[in-house]
Amino acid sequence: xxxxxxQPIIHFQGIEKSFGGAKALSDVSLTVHRGTVHGLVGQxxxxxxxxxxxxxxxxxxxxxxxxxxxxxxxxxxxxxxxSLGIHFIHQDRLxxxxxxxxxxxxxxxxxxxxxxxFLDRRQMQRRAQEVLxxxxxxxxxxxxxxxxxxxxxxxxxxxxxxxxxxxKILVFDEPTAALVKREADLLFTLIRRLRDEGITIxxxxxxxxxxxxxxxxxxxxxxxxxxxxxxxxxxxxxEIAGLMVNRDIGDLxxxxxxxxxxxxxxxxxxxxxxxxxxVGFTLYRGEVLGLxxxxxxxxxxxxxxxxxxxxxxxxxVTVAEQAPWRASPVQAARRKLALVPEDRRRHGVALxxxxxxxxxxxxxxxxxxxxxxxxASEAAEADRLITRLQIKTAGREALLRTLSxxxxxxxxxxxxxxxxxxxYLLDEPTVGVDIAAKxxxxxxxxxxxxxxxxxxxxxxxxxxLIGLTDRILIFFRGEIAREVVSDTIxxxxxxxxxxxxxxxxxxxx
Amino acid sequence: xxxxxALLVPASARADTPSPQKxxxxxxxxxxxxxxxxxxxxxxxxxLFAFASPIFLTPFNLGNILAQSAISGVLAIGLTVVIIAxxxxxxxxxxxxxxxxNMGLSAAVYAALSQAGQVDGVAVLAALGTGLAIGAxxxxxxxxxxxxxxxxxxxxxxxxxxxxxxxTQNTVIPAITPLLESLSGSGPFGxxxxxxxxxxxALITAVVVQATPLGLRLYAVGEFPEAARASGLALKRFIAGxxxxxxxxxxxxxxxxAAYLSGSTTGAGExxxxxxxxxxxxxxxxxxLVPTITGTLLSALFVGVLINGFQLLNxxxxxxxxxxxxxxxxxxxxxxxxxxxxx
Ligand SMILES: Nc1ncnc2c1ncn2[C@@H]1O[C@H](COP(=O)(O)OP(=O)(O)OP(=O)(O)O)[C@@H](O)[C@H]1O
Ligand SMILES: [Mg+2]
Numbered sequence: 101x102x103x104x105x106x107q108p109i110i111h112f113q114g115i116e117k118s119f120g121g122a123k124a125l126s127d128v129s130l131t132v133h134r135g136t137v138h139g140l141v142g143q144x145x146x147x148x149x150x151x152x153x154x155x156x157x158x159x160x161x162x163x164x165x166x167x168x169x170x171x172x173x174x175x176x177x178x179x180x181x182x183s184l185g186i187h188f189i190h191q192d193r194l195x196x197x198x199x200x201x202x203x204x205x206x207x208x209x210x211x212x213x214x215x216x217x218f219l220d221r222r223q224m225q226r227r228a229q230e231v232l233x234x235x236x237x238x239x240x241x242x243x244x245x246x247x248x249x250x251x252x253x254x255x256x257x258x259x260x261x262x263x264x265x266x267x268k269i270l271v272f273d274e275p276t277a278a279l280v281k282r283e284a285d286l287l288f289t290l291i292r293r294l295r296d297e298g299i300t301i302x303x304x305x306x307x308x309x310x311x312x313x314x315x316x317x318x319x320x321x322x323x324x325x326x327x328x329x330x331x332x333x334x335x336x337x338x339e340i341a342g343l344m345v346n347r348d349i350g351d352l353x354x355x356x357x358x359x360x361x362x363x364x365x366x367x368x369x370x371x372x373x374x375x376x377x378x379v380g381f382t383l384y385r386g387e388v389l390g391l392x393x394x395x396x397x398x399x400x401x402x403x404x405x406x407x408x409x410x411x412x413x414x415x416x417v418t419v420a421e422q423a424p425w426r427a428s429p430v431q432a433a434r435r436k437l438a439l440v441p442e443d444r445r446r447h448g449v450a451l452x453x454x455x456x457x458x459x460x461x462x463x464x465x466x467x468x469x470x471x472x473x474x475x476a477s478e479a480a481e482a483d484r485l486i487t488r489l490q491i492k493t494a495g496r497e498a499l500l501r502t503l504s505x506x507x508x509x510x511x512x513x514x515x516x517x518x519x520x521x522x523x524y525l526l527d528e529p530t531v532g533v534d535i536a537a538k539x540x541x542x543x544x545x546x547x548x549x550x551x552x553x554x555x556x557x558x559x560x561x562x563x564x565l566i567g568l569t570d571r572i573l574i575f576f577r578g579e580i581a582r583e584v585v586s587d588t589i590x591x592x593x594x595x596x597x598x599x600x601x602x603x604x605x606x607x608x609x
Numbered sequence: 610x611x612x613x614x615a616l617l618v619p620a621s622a623r624a625d626t627p628s629p630q631k632x633x634x635x636x637x638x639x640x641x642x643x644x645x646x647x648x649x650x651x652x653x654x655x656x657l658f659a660f661a662s663p664i665f666l667t668p669f670n671l672g673n674i675l676a677q678s679a680i681s682g683v684l685a686i687g688l689t690v691v692i693i694a695x696x697x698x699x700x701x702x703x704x705x706x707x708x709x710x711n712m713g714l715s716a717a718v719y720a721a722l723s724q725a726g727q728v729d730g731v732a733v734l735a736a737l738g739t740g741l742a743i744g745a746x747x748x749x750x751x752x753x754x755x756x757x758x759x760x761x762x763x764x765x766x767x768x769x770x771x772x773x774x775x776x777t778q779n780t781v782i783p784a785i786t787p788l789l790e791s792l793s794g795s796g797p798f799g800x801x802x803x804x805x806x807x808x809x810x811a812l813i814t815a816v817v818v819q820a821t822p823l824g825l826r827l828y829a830v831g832e833f834p835e836a837a838r839a840s841g842l843a844l845k846r847f848i849a850g851x852x853x854x855x856x857x858x859x860x861x862x863x864x865x866x867a868a869y870l871s872g873s874t875t876g877a878g879e880x881x882x883x884x885x886x887x888x889x890x891x892x893x894x895x896x897x898l899v900p901t902i903t904g905t906l907l908s909a910l911f912v913g914v915l916i917n918g919f920q921l922l923n924x925x926x927x928x929x930x931x932x933x934x935x936x937x938x939x940x941x942x943x944x945x946x947x948x949x950x951x952x
Pocket of ligand 2: 149
């Protein structure tokens with residue numbers, strides 16, 4: 101822990117912000133000190149993103165002002181903020197899909213061929229390669245477009261973009277939500293080093309262990325109000341969680357009888373060049389099966405293949421006693437497979453439809469009578485899920501666009517879990533979701549398993565995997581390296597397996 | 610110095626860096642097929658016409674195609690810039706429906722002033738000024754009054770069409786000036802001067818749009834405004850600028866059309882459909898299925914060949930319009946399906 105300097109660098113004073121009639125922030129005052137890592141936590145919809153979007157000049161406060169470096173501003177613009185050396189990694193990834201990685205990194209401060217007004221594309225490519233390699237050991241082809249990158253890769257590009265300009269203040273809005281352990285660890289090392297160089301960091305996360313390990317000070321927001329700001333040394337994850345929800349969370353994971361039934365899904369000899377080799381396993385009724393592995397380990401590809409979003413070159417997938425099939429999403433849905441995709445903003449929800457329409461979209465047949473949508477039962481189901489997952493919204497008719505990031509996630513999950521399926525494929529089901537909602541999602545998953553469904557959970561959240569699943573398949577370089585029974589493995593041991601054993605200790609923490 | 614020390618990355622981490630996701634490969638293949646298909650159709654149509662009509666391949670006719678394409682090509686390039694900055698969304702994205710009417714009015718202004726005895730310099734400035742003024746009205750309507758471009762430019766189109774009627778009394782105003790004569794003549798290699806104007810205009814615009822930071826930013830503003838804004842770009846300036854540019858290209862096309870037809874004519878509005886087809890079709894020729902200047906230039910020639918060939922084969926102009934309408938449907942659905950989505 102470094103010495104906390106007393107010099108304030110950002111000071112929010114009496115900030116108010118409403119959207120329509122709903123208050124997102126009320127009378128928030130908060131000071132961030134130079135050279136510290138300042139954590140910002142709160143439940144989904146607490147107002148964290150709104151606060152930093154105010155700082156970014158993307159929203160205007162209704163009242164109050166922001167002081168930066170002793171200078172008071174009542175109205176910031178993105179341009180001004182950038183010239184003050186403040187850079188952001190926003191929760192929604194702001195990268196142009198059809199741009200190459202180099203173009204996306206340098207948009208707004210493009211290098212020019214010396215002495216000309218022309219873009220220096222070669223330099224953009226070279227520097228992009230160089231910085232991605234240096235910070236994250238990531239190498240992407242020059243021609244790769246943003247739309248072709250995985251969620252984690254996009255996130256890395258976004259973070260790297262913020263680092264290019266030698267920032268004075270860096271703001272992260274849930275940066276690790278899309279990252280696996282290894283990249284997250286690289287990010288933490290990087291953040292500590294930046295802090296030691298005197299850069300101030302504002303850090304939003306739902307992972308309280310991250311906050312404990314990384315931050316010097318933490319601020320808790322609840323319902324748009326400032327609840328507490330404490331030095332991390334004087335508090336604990338439990339206390340922070342209590343402040344966030346103002347009640348006791350209880351057990352994180354449901355107690356569940358683990359008694360798998362008949363085979364439901366059998367995978368044999370699945371191979372695809374460069375992605376995975378000879379993958380085989382069986383999912384049983386009533387079982388929750390975990391998949392995990394590093395970025396590029398093949399775990400995610402296998403999951404996507406099961407749903408027909410990617411194709412295998414060899415091997416078979418059999419559902420119950422039916423004949424093997426070449427998977428496609430339509431086929432998969434017919435055979436009662438449901439996928440909760442990771443990139444839920446892109447594949448999971450319709451931002452311009454209402455909460456209610458989104459929750460029931462995937463299971464419309466259930467709400468259709470004589471060819472017409474039965475609005476009453478649709479509304480009832482939506483209300484049930486809103487209460488159950490504590491989705492913070494102005495009402496079931498509010499457009500999804502107006503919900504906070506985490507609440508959009510909850511809607512996407514609600515949508516698929518409300519569908520009656522036999523097999524659920526869940527890709528990072530609790531990313532970006534607060535603790536209280538996690539507990540509910542875990543409980544929903546347990547209920548589905550008890551009703552006889554088979555569930556495959558792909559997750560890079562290791563405690564979640566251990567707590568939630570019966571068995572875990574660990575992927576390493578395209579193969580199932582090991583299968584473990586969840587009750588018998590510790591987080592450290594699992595981490596060692598995931599990263600390819602002892603190497604792990606070299607760069608963690 | 611934060612940028613200079615490397616982080617400790619384990620060797621294995623470097624080795625198994627992931628490659629872009631595979632689902633997009635099929636999307637990429639479809640894109641390549643679309644582009645290859647479009648080029649193949651272009652070549653096939655060209656060859657078919659060559660066989661079907663003895664006149665088609667004559668130098669005179671080819672020159673005619675180039676000259677005809679020059680006018681709609683300049684307009685389509687203006688439209689392309691508006692589409693880039695406004696985004697490809699068919700309903701809320703960038704579009705300028707007033708371009709053809711703009712050309713008509715600018716040509717009329719030019720012809721009327723020449724007839725009134727003004728020198729070329731004045732007439733040219735007035736024609737370009739007319740185009741720019743129309744662009745400015747569009748820009749204000751879209752950025753200040755926040756009317757969607759589709760509606761704003763539709764309204765402006767009708768106002769401009771009305772002004773042209775008032776100015777010309779719905780007659781043809783003949784104009785013969787030294788500038789028009791040299792423009793309607795032929796340049797080096799016997800190729801019409803108008804074709805050189807198109808190439809020059811396309812080249813300059815292509816360099817700005819495809820090789821400068823300004824161009825890159827235009828694309829960002831159109832495709833993902835939130836990302837552009839977060840990068841510190843002033844969205845409205847880019848959008849307003851794109852309408853000014855398209856207004857200017859309307860003025861330039863007005864002068865070209867006065868040269869091609871030796872004066873102003875009625876019925877400029879008929880050019881709207883081919884111009885929109887040209888700009889939309891241009892996307893098919895680009896790698897990322899986005900509007901590009903070079904793509905628009907190619908498609909201007911393609912549409913020019915189509916229209917000319919059909920005229921030679923004596924096909925009715927209704928059929929030509931029908932085919933153009935069909936092309937719009939095809940292109941819009943193909944690019945909407947295949948273009949990278951916001952993520
Ligand atoms: N553009 C908007 N229009 C209407 N309401 C909005 C808008 N943006 C945010 N809100 C509302 O403001 C409140 C705070 O949202 P905010 O995004 O700041 O939450 P958050 O703390 O970042 O949550 P999460 O952890 O889910 O990201 C929410 O109730 C949300 O619905
Ligand atoms: Mg948020």
